[in-house]
Amino acid sequence: MAGKRKARRKNTRVKGQSIKIISVYAFMCFVVTLFFSNYISQYGLLYEAKDFRQKFLSTKAAITATLFQTKMSNYVHQLSIIAKDDALKKLLVSRKWQQIKLLEKSFLNKLPNITSIKFLPEGYAALNNKLRPSITYSCLDLVHKAEKNKTQSLFELHGLKTTQSHIGIVYPIIEKTSKKILGTIRLTLKVSLLGKWLAEVSKGSYVELVQNAGNNKLVEIAKSKTSKNRVGEAINDVKIPGSRWHLKIWLAASESEPSILNMFTFIVIIVSIIIAGLTIYLITTSFGRTIKLDLDTFMQLVAAVAKGKKNHDYKLHLKEFKEAALNVNNLASYEVMGRERDDESENIDSSSVLDDETANPLFIAEDSMTLEVLDSDAEILKNIDSKLSSSSAKMITTQGNSVNEKQATKSETTDTPADFSVSLNDETACLPKEIFKAYDIRGIVGTTLTKENIQLIGRAIGSQAISQGQSKIAFARDGRLSGPELGAALVKGLRSAGMNVIDIGMVPTPLLYFVATTATNGTGVMLTGSHNPPNYNGVKMMIGGDTLSGDAIQALHQRIIDKDFVSGEGTYDTATVNDTYLKRVTDDVKISRKLRVVIDCGNGVAGVIAPDLYRKMGCDVIELFCDVDGKFPNHHPDPSQPKNLTHLIEAVKTQKADIGFAFDGDGDRLGVVSGDGNVIWPDRLMMLFATDVLTREAGAKIIFDVKCTSNLTKHIWEKGGEPLMWKTGHSFIKAKLKESGAMLAGEMSGHIFFKERWYGFDDALYSGARLLEILSKDTRKPKVVLAAIPDMVNTPEIHLKMNEGEHHLFMEKLYDSADFGSANILMIDGIRADFEDGWGLVRASNTTPTLVFRFEGKDQAALTRIQGQFKQQVLAINPNLKIPF
Structure with a gap:
């Protein structure tokens, strides 16, 4: 018993506060009081010091910016003197290029630290990659602004971190009496000047020079050599007048911010x-x-x-x-007191002392308590696991056909759905890679495109959509004879991946885009051969609002090769959307007077809705080949080819119509014929559309492809927009429109994309409606309005057929060997050579094995000369080609 009491005493710990702990508390209180007292005593002085410092720093920043501006002003002053030179003005008016070049060389040697000086007559500025530095879109922007505002442009840095990096400024040359713009001076300076100027104005502070790159994004373009003073955030950010530059200034070590903890x-x-x-x-x-x-x-x-x-x-x-x-x-x-204490000691009952320590809660063994807790946790975990398993099972059984990504499972070769009859091992070997084009899938029915491989394509599209969190997909087809059979196979593939399909039937592609955009989270698939011959068919796809193109389409092919599918049982529903689409368009677009319209659908699927649309708008409609016939018995449904417009031209003249519309096979491309029978190519239509859009969206970006007229660029600038040339292809254009935030886009082929008031997809039906709206509001006759659109001597698209894949190899050779002299070369899509009097283009088609040419000149002589240069370059690679011009 004594031993147990002794042990109990040994285990007893005395708790309480010691003098050491109390002293620590006292010390901490002293420190806190010291800091607080110091803060209170210095707060007023510190506030005054900070206020004085801020005023000082603001003044210093303003002085620094002024000093920097002074460096720039020296060059502006020199340009103002040059711009007053009467001899230069006469040369610009007379366009004496040789003498202008000599004058440029003379000034180049007179001004320090400049890399180039260029005198540009009004309206003659153009892209030029051969100059050093090149004339780029950024440079053209400065030129156009200087011409428009009749004042010097802002200083800008172009080509950051490239071999052609330079400082650019453009100064206008103005006729003294009439105040007319005669031209501009484009001056480029060495980038090293920025570092030199910073060193002269920084005076010990760390300074960064940044440029406004748009959308409030600042990009560093120069900085002080030493960064030892760059601590924390910049103390000031001041704009440099006359430039797109800001100075961000950090303090020198001697100018640190006053602080209580000095x-x-x-x-x-x-x-x-x-x-x-x-x-x-x-x-x-x-x-x-x-x-x-x-x-x-x-x-x-x-x-x-x-x-x-x-x-x-x-x-x-x-x-x-x-x-x-x-x-x-x-x-x-x-x-x-003593006696009572003795009595209590003698009367202690020893039996009251517990011998069994385990009976006292204070002495419960640690291992016993631990074991009990573990057993309890195990039971709880078991219950949770059981509930999770039950919940998962319930989810799987109650979801039915609504399959999401978490439910979808990887499918092995032998784990195909019961209704999926394709043998992956056999069919993937027969899936030709060449049908996976740049912006859609397209092949010959029964040869490169069969119901077996289109079922695989459907399953790949469905699997990709599932992986992106989609569950619903809209489906439609055009009027081709192969549509029902291939469509059934495509839908089967989509459903086998777990996609819930909404079939809207045989309708134009724009209606598929409309339903996908408004009802299925931007996910849809269109079975169409577009403008290809009757024995072709294909697939256009969009997932989550993005139209598939390029690598995304090639990834579908790779998914099929890798058998990288998900499995599910998607539902199938049908819907009729024609009336909904018609109401949406007619609610948006109103015409001011009745117009007489001839519609040539070329027996394509646009015939199921185009006549109804324009009648509901209040037009007098004359139908031409509006019965859907997948054989296309009257002419090929491709409005980009003049031979396919002969019937429409004749009908417009005979019926004395105001205008004629032609649609391609799936209704997403528009061709236009004026009342006098002239073809109004889409790049000219874009000028009309751009003018209209820019009245409501000033400064908006307008996108067009490389096949469009050079007049379009100038027209957009003049109307206050921002032109942006891009590669051909509806998927590429749509992606660029989404990326850039443009309000309008268009291709020479007839794809027109309205983001302003519409959804941003290519819709020939809606584009036709917008054109009728514009024409009806003009008091002039439509043919007069259309004739007033600027034009040059040009050609339509000229096609040179080749074997499958040969056209891409040919272009690779042409890239290496082509020489177009002094022309400015643009190669974002094929080769476009811009001359002073016109331009030419050759590119590989992304849909058919053909080379596509187009030419434009200020007159027929210029056009013929440019065609001759292209013909010479092409025949140098293959003399046996029969060039169609």
Whole structure:
């Protein structure tokens, strides 16, 4: 028993606050009080110092910016002198190029640190990659703004981190009396000037020069050589007048921000803390010893009193212990206290002391308690696991045909759905890669495109859509004879991947886009051969609002090869959307007067809705080949070819119509014939559309492809828009429109994309409606309005047929060997050579194995010359080709 009590005493721990802990608390309170007192005492002074400093820094930043502007002003002054030169003005008016070049060379040697100077007659600025530095779109922007505003452009840095990096400025040359713009001076300076200027104006501070790149995005273009002062955020950001530049300034070490914790205050606080710490330590140590001495003495006194000793003399130091000692002495006078304590000691019942320590909760073994907790947790975890399993099973069984990505599982070769009859091992070997084009899938029915491989394509599209979190997909087809059979196979493939299909039937592609955009989260698939011959068919796809093109289409092919499918049981529903689409268009587009319209659908699928649309708008409609016939018995449904427009031209003239519309096989491309029988090519239509859109969306970007007239660029600038040339292809154009935020886009082939008031997809039906709206609001006759659109001598698209894949190889050779002299070469899609009097283009078609040419000149002689140069370059690679021009 004694042993157990001893053990219990050993395990007893005395809790309470020691003098050391109390001293630590006291020390911490002192430190906090010290900091707070310092803050209060210096706050007023600090506020005044910061206010003074901010004013000083603002003044310094303004002076720095002014000094930087002064460096720039020297060049502006030189340009203003040159611009007043009467000899230069006469040369620009007379277009004496040789003398202009000589004058450029003379000024080049007179001005320091310049890399080029170019005198550009009004309206003659054009892209030029052969100049160093090149004339780029950014440079053209400066030129157009200088011409339009009749004032110098802003200083800008072009070609950052490239071999052609330079500072650019454009200065207008103005006729003194008439104030007419005669031309501009384009001056380029060395980029190294920026670093030199920064060093001269920074004076010890760290300075960065940044340029506004649009959308409030600032790009660093120069900085001080040393960054040791670049700590934290810039203390000032000041714009440099006359440029797109900002100066961001950091303090020099000697100009650091005033702070409560400055060096002097810091030293005072540290010294105070050290002194306070030592003082508290010494006091605590001395006081602790005194307490221990008094405590020992006090315990001796208590022991003596307990024994009944009345006479005692114990020396105490602290007042508190002395008072306690008096209380103990007073207790000693009661003799009964000793007797009662003895009685209690003798009457202790030993049986009240527990021998079994395990019965006392204070002595429960640790391993026993641990085991109980683990058992409890295991039971809880088991219950949770059971509920999760039940929930998962319930989810799988109740979801039915609604399959999402988490439910979809990887399918092995032998794990195909019961209704999926294609053998992957056999069919993937027969899936030709060449049908996976740049912006759609297209092949010959029964040869490169069969119901077996289109089922695989459907499954790949469905799997990709599932992986992107989609569950619904809209499906439609055009009027081709192969449509029903291939469509059934395509839908089967989509459903086998778990996609819920909404079949809207035989309708134009724009209706498929409309339903996908408004009802299926931008996910849809269109079975169409577009403008290809009757024995072709294909697939256009969009997932999550993005039209598939390029690598995304090739990824579908790779998914099929890798058998990377998901499995599910998608639902199938049908819907009729024609009336919904018609109402949406007619609610948006209104015509001001009745127009007579001839519609040639070329027996394509546009015939199911185009006549109804324009009649509902209030037009007098004359139908031409609007019965859907997949054999296309009257002419090929391709409005980009003049031979396919002969019937329409004749009908417009005979019926004395205001205008004629032609649609391609799936209704997403528009051809237009004016009332006098002239073809109005889409690039000219884009000028009319751009003018209309820019009246409501000033400064908007307008996108067009490389096949469009050079007049379009100039027209967009003049109307206050921003022209952007891009590669051909409806998928590429749509992606660029989405990326750039453009309000309008168009291709020479007839794809027109309205983002303003519409959805941004190519819709020939809606484009025709917008054209009728524009023409009806003009008091002139439609043919007069259309004839007034700027034009040059040009050709339609000219096609040179080749074997499958040969056209791409041919272009690779042409890229290496082509030489068009002084022309500006653009190669974003094929080769476009821009001359002073026109341009030519050759590119590989992305849909058929053909080379596509187009030419334009200021007159027939220029056009013929440019065609001759292209013909020479093409025949140099293959002399046996029969060039169709």
